[in-house]
Amino acid sequence: MAAVRPKVVMAHRTHFGRVRVSCPRLRDAPALAARVEQALRASPAFDDVRVRPLSGSIILHVTPKMSDDDVLRRVQRIAASAATSESRRKTVAVARDDVSTWHRHSAKEVLTRFDVDPEAGLSDERAQAALKSDGENRLPVFARKSNVARFLEQFDGLPVRMLLGSAGVSLLTGGVADAVATMAVVMVNATLGYVTEGQAEVSIGKLMSAEDENTTVMRNGGPVRLPASRVVRGDIFVARPGRLVPADARVVTAKRLKVDESALTGENRPVEKSPDALVARAAPIGDRPTMLHAGTLVAEGEGRGVVVATGGQTVSAQIASLSEQASRPRAPVEAELDRVGSLLANLSLVACGVFFGIGWMRGVGLGMMLKDSLALAVAAVHEGLPVVATTTMSIGLKRMEKHGVLVRRIDTVESLGSMQVLCLDKTGTLTRNHLKVVDAVAGVHPDKAEIDGAREVLLEVAALNNLADWGPVGASGSSATERAVLNHVAKAGIDIDALRQAHPVEDMFERTLERPYVVTCHGGGRGTLVKGAPEYVLARCTALWDGTPLDDLIRARVLAANDQLAARPARVLGFAAGAAKPVDGVPQDMRWIGLMALMDPLRRGAGDFISAMQKAGIKPIMITGDQAATAVAIARELHLSGDAPLKVIDAPEIASMSPELLGTVAQEAHVFSRVSATQKLAIVQALQSRGLVVGMTGDGINDGPALKAADVGIAMGASGTDLARDVANVVIRDDELNTLTGAIAQGRTVFLNIRRALEFLIATNMSEIAVSIVEALHGPCELESPMELLWINIVSDVLPGLGLALADPDPDAMDKPPRPPTESVIPPRHFNRMLVDGSVVSLAALGAHFAGLARFGPGPETRSLTFLSLSLGQLLYAYTCQHSDIRNLEPARLLDNKMLNLSLLVSSGLAVLPYFVPALRRALKIAPLDLASTALGLTAAALPAVSVLARRQLDLGLETVEAKP
DSSP states (O other): OOOOOOOOEEEEEOTTSEEEEEOGGGTTOHHHHHHHHHHHHHSTTOEEEEEETTTTEEEEEOOTTSOHHHHHHHHHHHHHHHHHHHHHHHHHHHHHHTGGGGGGSOHHHHHHHHTOOTTTOBOHHHHHHHHHHHOOSOOOOOOOOOHHHHHHHTTOSHHHHHHHHHHHHHHHTTOHHHHHHHHHHHHHHHHHHHHHHHHHHHHHHTTSOOOOOEEEEEETTEEEEEEGGGOOTTOEEEEOTTOBOOSEEEEEEEEEEEEEOHHHHOOOSOEEOOTTOOOOTTOOGGGOTTEEOTTOEEEEEEEEEEEEEOGGGSHHHHHHHHHHHOOOOOOHHHHHHHHHHHHHHHHHHHHHHHHHHHHHHTTOOHHHHHHHHHHHHHHHSOTHHHHHHHHHHHHHHHHHHHTTEEESSTHHHHHHHHOOEEEEEIIIIIBOSOOEEEEEEESSOHHHHHHHTHHHHHHHHHHHSOOSEEETTEEESSOHHHHHHHHHHHHTTOOHHHHHHHSOEEEEEOOOSSSOEEEEEETTTTEEEEEEOHHHHHHTEEEETTSOBOOHHHHHHHHHHHHHHHTTTOEEEEEEEESSOOBTTBOOSEEEEEEEEEEOOBOTTHHHHHHHHHHTTOEEEEEOSSOHHHHHHHHHHHTTTTTSOOOEEEHHHHHTOOHHHHHHHHHHOSEEESOOHHHHHHHHHHHHHTTOOEEEEEOSGGGHHHHHHSSEEEEETTTSOHHHHHHOSEEETTOOTHHHHHHHHHHHHHHHHHHHHHHHHHHHHHHHHHHHHHHHHHOTTOSOOHHHHHHHHIIIIIHHHHHHHTOOOOTTGGGSOOOOTTSOSSOHHHHHHHHHHHHHHHHHHHHHHHHHHHHHOSSHHHHHHHHHHHHHHHHHHHGGGSSSSGGGOOGGGTTOOHHHHHHHHHHHHHHHGGGTOHHHHHHHTOOOOOHHHHHHHHHHHHHHHHHHHHHHHHHHHHHHHHHOO
């Protein structure tokens, strides 16, 4: 591009170095003026630069030693460079404005636009200039959360904020030890979450490809191999089978060129490309035969295309950008814990306020009441809640990883268990995205064909009329269809090499739009062979392979067999042979040989997986870019709708729906066909708008936005694209869907275990609040110290809660529907039970407390007795919390949970440790107990558990009485 040299004229200069120059080119050109001002400010020769686009003036300060000519020369050089950059920017902007409409321009127009010869390509100089202007051809790298940001995220959530507030109050009131202990709990929780999520990121990162694949473009008059990142707009890309398309390109030549666009569209059949096709302006990506798109794969044939978009301007980048803009909802358990935490915090604050007011009215000193209120607040804060929730999900994550399921965020573990709808991409997820011959019908009568050898003839014709190469490792090159046919022939025992040597190809006529079949002419007496669309091949036949004339009845039977195979659904090929030479590529007087049906087979266990989802109350919905007929056949094979009629929604119907209507329809639909990436995203969001927890599986670029927006985005780890793995929060390492079933069961177990642990924590903390309030109201100096209550919380909350939370999955976890999203993590009926249990624990501890008052009066001995009965009482009560419904408790199986046994053993040791360590006794302000007091404390500690078991027996007895006639 020629340099633009704006005219610059000296207008005025003062003795102090203030200069004003005139540049008419800047007048009424604010964008150019801003660029020139920025460039002048960057020069060390000028100070205090101001550019005025209204008058075209430049005002600046220079040193007195700089001459006028020197000033003008420097300003003109900088202005010229800025003007050239601005001109280039405008040219690039114009070219990029047309990115979405290149498919409408003719090949000649595009070549003229980029001033490039398809035979010669760009020169190195032009390519380097374009690379400098546009940057490397890479997908934009979206900002990832830093390690610091991920660590700070661990401090979100109300329970953690409450702990931080409690630690702050402790510091303000001189309770340094209390503050340190509280912060230790917070840091353990944060570190655990940070390390666990970091390990998941590393595991997923290992699956991401970092290679910069080589590609072929025309440069300086010949083909050149270079990294795809060095491809620029205007390059002539050389398309060959098996090559990835490095950038978006307008097709300029095509010879039987077909491209696999499943990564973008979900359609697993290769799309034929043509430079002369007419395409509508609003044509979707899958209906643009004049375009090659970055990230797709050349399936067969060859051709060339002029690159029109690279890097962030490609269709793939636009979809990636859509993925980045999508946001994922919070995990259900996260929202529920915050909601319950808020409720408990408010109740605790009210209790503290009432407590403080009563004490103040009784004339207790302000300092004393503040310390007592702090003690009550410590009792109300659930130190174990964040640790238990984080650790439970972390352990669930580790268990999933052992089975090949990688989870990026620990709260996703519970989201898996809450999932109500699972949207499934078809190609590459339900199917293998790998064509395979599933049936071959020789002649018209399959049974007769086996007797008279027609099947062997069919296999030989399929091997000879085939463009794939055959080698030691199997079929290679050409299209997936050709390779699948050749592999099928080899498995049948045909010696392909010997057959091809005996009957070499002498002439070939490739498939065209008007002639949808391939014709090959062979030596060795084989004559002419044809393969292609069955109805077209059959139209060129006059007899069956054995000489039987083809009448209307036989033709109808052949076409019926074709329709039957196509409805499976399968891609069907017809084969014929004859002795006559083709005329202008059209075969003459052919004999019908038979049919071959090819399918993208379902993944192993896909049907079982769908059945497992339906049994678990999760609705599976298939979302695919395939045609409706193909999608329906797959859905029926999977029994996707169960016993209900199959409901299919096609893409044109989606386009006319409002988001509200789409949400209603999506709840009833089983299949969405021919959908784009944007429509997949809309479907997921429409389901979420109905209050549903939505999962989405996928492997392609076009799945990215929906994977990002879903509550649970699940990507294929082995065959998926980098974008899919990058935005998903779950990755299946081996692509096997059945591994996901165990992950969902683990997620459901996580929620139930968190619920059990949470119910235990709330009931025990309620008992601590009740004990604290009664003690404070009864008399001065009776309340436990903040450190004593904190020690009780740590001992009786964290480890027992973990023991409850780490139970193995229930055997019937996948036999029940997911919990409704409106259901609280703790249903109201459970609160009633917790209220009763918390009251029993507090009454038992208060009984010991008042017995201590009667014997010792207020002081360390009484606090010691209360501490023993309350801490051990909570620990023994944990055994009765293994089931939310106490009627399911079996006394003989209370010790089956080994993790709970171990945690309670350790906690019990910590609970009695202060009685043997004088320094701890002094910190907690308690005293040693004699034998009688110890027996009293242990008896009070056993009462809550005995009470629960007694109520269980009473409930079972009442049920038995009611069941009797």
